[in-house]
Amino acid sequence: MDRLLVKVRDRLGMAAAVVCLDEDDQLHSQCRDSTMAACLGQGTSFASLARISPRPLIVADTALDPRFWLDPLVTRAPHIRFYAGVPLFAGADRPVGLFSLYDQRPRSADLGQSLGELVSEVMSIAAQRRARQTITQLQSKLTGRIGELDALASQVTSNLELFERASATARIGVWQCDLSGEVLHWTDSVYDMFELPRGSQLSRELALQCYTDASREALQRVRTEAIRDRTGFNLDVEINTRKGNHRWIRITATLDCKDGEPVRIFGMKQDITEEKILADRTRYLAEFDVMTGLANRGQFQARIDQNQSGALLLIDLDGFKQINDRFGHHAGDECLKMAARRLNDVCGQAQLVARIGGDEFAVLLAPTGEQTSARKLAAEIVRHLADNFELGGVDLRPSASVGVAFANGQSPDDLFKARRHCALCGEGGGAKQVSNCGDSRSPSGKSYWLRALAVCQSFKSCGMNH
Template sequence: MDGPSRIDSSDRGDDQADEGQRGFFGLLGPRIGKQRGDPAANLHTHEALLLLQNYEESGQGWFWSTDAKGRLTYITDSVARLMGRTAGQLLGTAFTDLFLPVDSHGERQRTLPFLLTKQSKFDDLPLRSAFEGDDRWWAISGRPQVDGGGKFTGYRGSGTDVTAQRRSAEDASRLALYDSLTGLANRFHISKKLDTTLATFAQQQRSCAIMLLDLDRFKQVNDTLGHPAGDALLKQVAERLLKIVGDKEMVSRLGGDEFQIILPDIEDRGKLGDMAGDIIASLSQPYSVEGSRCIIGASVGVAIAPFDGLSSDDLVRNADLALYAAKGNGRGRFSFYSSDLHTAAEDRRALEDDLRDALVRGEMALRYQPVVHSKSNMVRGVEALIRWAHPERGTISPAVFIPIAEEAGLIWDIGEWVLRTACKDAASWPGDMRVAVNVSPIQFANEALPKIVAKALAATGLAPDRLELEITESVFLGDTAETALMFKALKALGVRLALDDFGTGYSSLAYLQSAPFDKIKIDQSFVRDATIPGSRNGAIIAAIVALAEALEMETTAEGIESLDQLDLIRQLNVSHVQGYVYSKPVPLEDLIEHAEAGSWTIKPAGPARQRNDRFSLFRKVGAIHDNHRYAVVIRNLSTTGAFIEGILDVPVGTRFVIDFGEGQLVTATVRRSMKHQQGVEFEQTMVSDGNGGLCTRHRVSPYLIAAATQSTSALALPSFTTTSDWKAA
């Protein structure tokens, strides 16, 4: 090993004469020999230098010194070589050039240049090597030196390699901040980040959204394929999330199958809804895990600061409430937080309690929607649809109570009742019309299903080929042998099988080739917007029809409501149609009446063209005009406008600001006016709230509302008379 080097021109000749000597002894030994004084003292110094030399050669530490300008005058040669240089090459180099600047690796400490400039002493300062290919960390210590006159002459110091300790600390920090399975931020890390972000953004009056995600049917993967497969699936979920979100630091795994995303400076609910939809669609695509094909889904809850909360606790709690609402409305959905979700959560719990006794109390009933041959308009069959006649709340949609039944473990009893009742009703009506019954994934996974179906057929005497079981694509979750055995057992009974909601994200040609389906039902999401210029939905429907024909399967298009949609479906050779363009679901009595008349033919009727979805409701809102607020009621709402009532004789062209509450304001212009009713057109379209409703794309910030409240002048006199004024008079 070469000895350490030092700039000292007066000693060059002596150094060369003793170049066989090494370390401090090689450098300073000749000087000891020249010194006069006590021989014992010289011996003591000689021993000390030998110890320093041994310390250097052991690799446990090294030494350095600089002149008054911070240039190296000495450095242990072995360390210089670790830095890719020799000691001689480094002499005269600024000591600070050996290390990366502090801010390049995120250290919060006084910098080396600052300490050297201040001529301060320092101990164990962590610094990273600046030389390419050398990623070592050094702990550097130094002491300023002065001459006899008190003049600063430079530094002397030492260093030790702390790379191993540093990496160990980083690993420990990573484990403390990141999920070991997915590499995403963990709950602790994302919580701290959200706290910091919200605190900073509150001062700057900026918005920040969060999303909470929960995987649907993940437990079935764990139960079916085992925990290692579940872990592999979670890694793929994390990868898909990162592709959509982009910033790894903003995506976290909270634990289990729960994830959280922070989205700074986004409050546009249109963009957030699109992102949530993209996440759901991406996570719902099939996965390949350990040779098995898995299908899961996702539900998303969204909350936005400052509208839905200022603190992280409030924001997360409200996002969780939105997630609960999304899951409660059928899963595979997203939901924005709104204050009425608190009431909705209580209502849902009350509904679950009522649902447990609904069958016993005779509150359930079936309605039958005709399935019509698209060319002849003749009814070929019906689909049995359950309705709940609640004694206090009236008719409750299955979209509301079926998810509750699934979570509460009630779906098996309800499903068995539907199957038995539908078979009994079908056996009673004349003719050979088929009846279709929906089978939930939970029912399909129960090995007792074939026995229940056989029992219902035997008890009612219904011919097996008149019963059609509608099964969604989600039953192919694990694509296991159990699924194939279930299909085989059901087909052995002679019943027909229909693949429901085809094209909603799980579609695969593989299971169409292997599963014995008789029909494909094209989901209404493809039918919707298919007639709009530029839409590709028509081409997708045509491809599905061609596939079904090749496999000798029938097709049914769901949700047909307008005549232009029906014309397109006929042109695309879809064999059957189901939707309001032919008939709403009807009670058994009406169905029997039509069946007894012989062949049942329905003439299609409906709007000529597809219209934006309209939501019939009774909602109290505010209509602001000339700084005066009127209380009005919305009767119909669409993305582009609304039908309101409550103000008398408003001229066409009048502009209002409609206040939906919670900062939701939209400018609207009166397009039609009839006494106390007005049809208004929105200046900016509303967007989906993810749960079948609508909301404004943007909201007015609470900061602006507070500022406006402080500066608002006195309200102006009203320009119009309201119905309440008229009634009072």
Template sequence: MNYPVPENEAERLAELYALDVLNSGRSAALNGICLLARQVLNLSFACVGLVDRDRQWFMAQSGFEEMEGTTREDSFSTWTLLGSDVLVVPDTRADERFVSNSFVTGEPHIRFYVGAPIALRPGLNIGSLCLFDPEPREFSEEQLDVVRHLSNIIVDQFRLHEATRRAKRELEHRRTGQSLLEMQSRELWRRQTLLAQTERLAKVGGWEIDVASERLTWSDGVYRIYGLTPGRETTTEIALSHFPPEARQQFLRKFETALDQREPFEIELPFVNAHGHHRLVRKSCELEVDGNGVVRAFGILQDITEQKEAEQRMWHMANHDALTGLPNRGLMRDKLDAALRRARRSGKHVGVLLADLDQFKDVNDTLGHDAGDALLIEAARRLSNCVREVDTVARLGGDEFIILLTGIDGPQEGMVAAQRILAALSSPFVYRRTALSCRASIGVTMAPAHGTDPSTLLKNADIALYRAKAAGRGVAVEYDPQMQQATESRIQLSARVRLALENGEFLPYYQPKVCLNTGAIVGFEALLRWRHPRKGLLGPQEFGQVFEDADLSVAIGERLLALTTRDMASWMELGCSFGHVALNVSSPEFARGELPERILSALDSAGVPPERLVVEVTETVFLGRTAQTVRQSLQALHQAGVFIALDDFGTGYASLSHLKQFPVDRIKIDRSFVHDIEHDIDDAAIVRAVINLGQSLGIETVAEGVETPAQAAYLRSNGCDFAQGFLYSKALPAARVPGLLKGWNAKEVALQASASLDRAV
């Protein structure tokens, strides 16, 4: 049994059987209530079901092919029985109780369900009023009250049935018939009262017209919709006068067609009540045919103004961003699809601009989400002011926006619009006395040149945006087909790198660091190499772009750490005096927040003292949202004995502040300054300044890219501590390091530097 059963199942079944209604056939009154429920609540299906031991029987239904009933397992009423109030399922596909139901997966494909339990006595639910629709939706409390009133009417029908049976028994036993009539009168009065309440709650009323005499009759509910006093004599002229002229003609055409073809209809029309308020009404019409002619037309008039307003609000919420009010991704795709169809017919062009705010994450992480939200709202405002009324600005999520340019004359207008947007975003945005950057990077695609369908255009705009970010941000880049090739190459490279990691193709090579005063090797830098099975040994210049993938960057870093600590342990066992090994660490490795534990654990497992390791970082890891994590990680490593080196010193913009904020033992002079040190006075001045800065702060200096004795001599004469480069050795595999150390002649290296210095003097 795959369905729930109420705890009082036996009592419930006894109540059902005592009612003795299962074999009584369909009820015309209940069918009428089902029809009323559908029309009042604008739903496709309605039924009244009574739940037997293992089956649900339909006592009435409207809107779908006549059925005797359903199995209890497939019955929605099975779940309605469990509660005392209305059961609402806004979307059956999102509800695990119904997602596999045969009436959800198959005809009539139910997506929305409302069920009201039917109980003649509290706690003994014998069935339910079931309302269905093939579209998901929500019900207001006012609509739920209508459902409750309708279910009360149904209960009254069963009570009437029960009372009638009881009256018959009483008559059969020659009891007083007067009491039965009084009881039935009370029940009828209750039904009429409940129907009147339903009319008021649902803002609905009934109308009827005698076709031959044109005599029009309204219920009190129609009078209330018109704003007129109930009971007042009315005519078709008065009824039609409250509709605007076009709506009046539309209804008359519909009504005349119905009379001619004898077909019912339903129509929604604008309406003005007696108080001058503009409303929207739904009018349905049924026909009574006698012989060859229509003798009577009747139906329901309902004020659906609030219902339509609620639907519009729901549509807006489903299709717009809650923060900025801009269209969301789904609505944008619909608009883009429509714009492309129009462009194909007119021969015009369509532009798709994908914009990404450059420093949004930094704002969020440093100033909080309130500042981030304010920045998004301001960016949305500026973007909207940059485009025409026919264009659309949407927020895709996060800090990404899309600008749709429709019906433009030429492809060049896309870049013109992008430059206009960049100019509008260039000025800072002040939030609580703090100036925030509103700058963005933009990828531009044009249809039909760069694609003719939404998916292709959006994909190519994303590729162009990637290029814009890589170009330094704050720029607009138009898509070029070669970018697609580069993207595919990058994806292929990433896949190949993952395979190389699995196959153990990455390994460290070691380049020695030499003391400029003594010529001795004081340590090594571990440099990543890829032993490619077809291309041979590759350096980072061949695959460095994969470090943009955070997961790959971390995986490669973990691989390099494991191999480096293994090699250091091996050299220690051989008694090699290798000094230390420097290891480069990337931003994504810091972002994980567990870098110190991972490094110290690897050293401990290999039996390598922490002072044997130098962690080298570039200034980029100090920037952005991970700065605090980086600071804490470096301090933890430094306190454990690991040395910290700042790589590529002088190429950033805040090096001096970094020396103050972070624990730095060594600074490395970038090779770009060392290369022309003999000929470029600016480079020479920068190198001297860095060396002097290091000496003043008690920080050792290491020069990279030293290739000539003259460069070494200059560095030595100006007080630089260490140097590395091809002058001493290229990077070597771990197996060759012991031989290098054994054959190293420190005195000869020192003398070479001295001789070069003497020649220079």
């Protein structure tokens, strides 16, 4: 800009050339002497009048123009005698500054064409200058935005790392499937669950191969229903990983629709293997005897409450206390385990085989109407439990008492009354003695356990061969 003003000033032989730019409140001037430079600013009467003039303002001789002949810049130093001013426009109606020429001599008023050419050149330079300023400002803003985006990207990366670490700790991963091409996307945690290399190429066919047959069928069913009904689902499934490990996965799914049409299904997968094992273990402990693996008293009682028909065999290990006293609790535990194994072997067709007390067992048979079959099974149990077994170099020959009762829709409480009645009938009866104990009824006369055939065979001592 300054070089252009020097060029204009010298070409026209003027004392000063000035450009005032409003947008940045800057004054650019080139004057022949410092006195004039100090006097010429945006607030002169010449500049003020030129800004509102509809045409370029040209004053050939200020001393002869009544608008200016008393102006201090005319009557005193620097004694301005000529002025020309043209507003600078960036658009049709928006002035951005003023271009002015000053001289200390009167000049010709016929400078319109020359001023027009000069103004065009000044405007071109001013436009370039504004463009550079705009570029500089945009670059500055862009630099700031880049910095913000870098900070945001860093935060996102940090959050993703934190999410992945939290997901790995909780064994949770995110998945999605684009329905248009059945394209799968997994986070690293899901890859780890299936023991596939992170970032490896995925397909639904490959993923479905990892599911057990039952889980695959269940997943396909609930997925189809969710897409059809525009809903989601929750499902626990079994998988065999690509390395052959068995796991349980909990899948949650949500459907994403566009214009009412399903476009994507997504959700989370969580490894619940330990939770499943713990739940199964808890359920097992609630229903089974830990030592023998048979059903426990709780499960036995529940089955009796549900099924008040059929036959029931109650078994006592005779002489069990003597085994404990003589050989210790370890021997007693092994005796219980042996009895459980032999009962399972003999009672393969039973509805339930349970340990209901210390040395007491129970066998629940399905209602067949054949009392003879139940008595035969009782005799088989006695024979099998009486067989020797070796423990630490000692042959043990346990014995057992078996009571048989037949139900007819009665209360389970009277079962134990019948069982006690059976046991009492068998006491002292000697080996291989069968007693009929008659009917067992409640005081009200309601028939409970109609018949109790007790102690098919009773061996009252614990034989031990050294």
